[in-house]
Amino acid sequence: MTSAPLLRRLSLAAAGLVLMAIPGAFAEERPVITTTKATADEIREFCTNIADAARDQRYLLQKQELEALQKDVDERIQTLEKRRAEYQDWLERRNAFLKSAEAGLVEIYRKMKPDAAAGQLAEIDPEIASAIVMKLPPRQSSVILGEMPADKAALLTRIIAKAGDPNTSKDPS
Template sequence: MKTEPTLSAAARVLARKLALPVAGFVLMAIPGAFAEERPVISTTSASADEIRAFCTNIADAARDQRYLIQKQELETLQKDVDERIKVLETRRAEYEDWLKRRNDFLKMAEGGLVEIYRKMKPDAAAAQLAEINPEIASAIVMKLPARQSSSILGEMPADKAALLTRIIAIAGKANTSKDPS
């Protein structure tokens, strides 16, 4: 007569069925459990002809790789040069703009107008220059000799003299970048 397996016998049967898959899973979790043995290649047994043949076979690929790296370096350098050219072009445009404005400013005071103020007394010149366009007045003052200009500015009201001095200072200063990079 057959007896039914007891609970402990059933547990043993189940344990046997699960033992192999669980052991395989545990071995897979351990690093290097299924690592392959790689053969060590000894270079001393290779003949000179074999070495020469290997080097000849990879020479084209190595040359192509070198050319690719050089091409990438040249492209990077070209980008840097292009960026620097843009900066230089911007600065050149700034300088040309400043030069044009300065020349236009100086042309305002050209001709006989400067001679008229040169021959006037400082107090009379100061009164008239205080009433005209500040840019024109500052251009005239700038064209006069320094001693006469200082006398005229000394005779003017302080706010008008300060305005003319500010315009003269701005006209003599370039607004280009000072950063050399």
């Protein structure tokens, strides 16, 4: 008789070991917690109802962002227009100065003796020298070119001859 209770205990112990070897054997089943008692149709209806408001809010945020970008672009355009006007004014003053300086420079060479003018024009940039020679009276220009070294006079003559040609390269030689 003592063997029956012992046998029962051993079988319970064996059953416990088997249950321990099976993962999740002692796990509790937990109930699903729901925070609302809404049905799927109610949830869908809620989402549909707020979709227009959410879309409107997105559009409003995008509109505000675009307005901020447009304001920034307008400010930059205004700054560029101001700088363009300043540059235009500077360019006009520079051109007026160059024109008066050029007229003064031509007048200086007009009053110089031809041999002195020839010596100085032979030493400066050929394009500048040819521009000055072009603005002098032809009789004075020919005397100055006659006083210059032949190679310098030829270079200035070549530049002057090519000045009217639209296909002339920027290289005077």
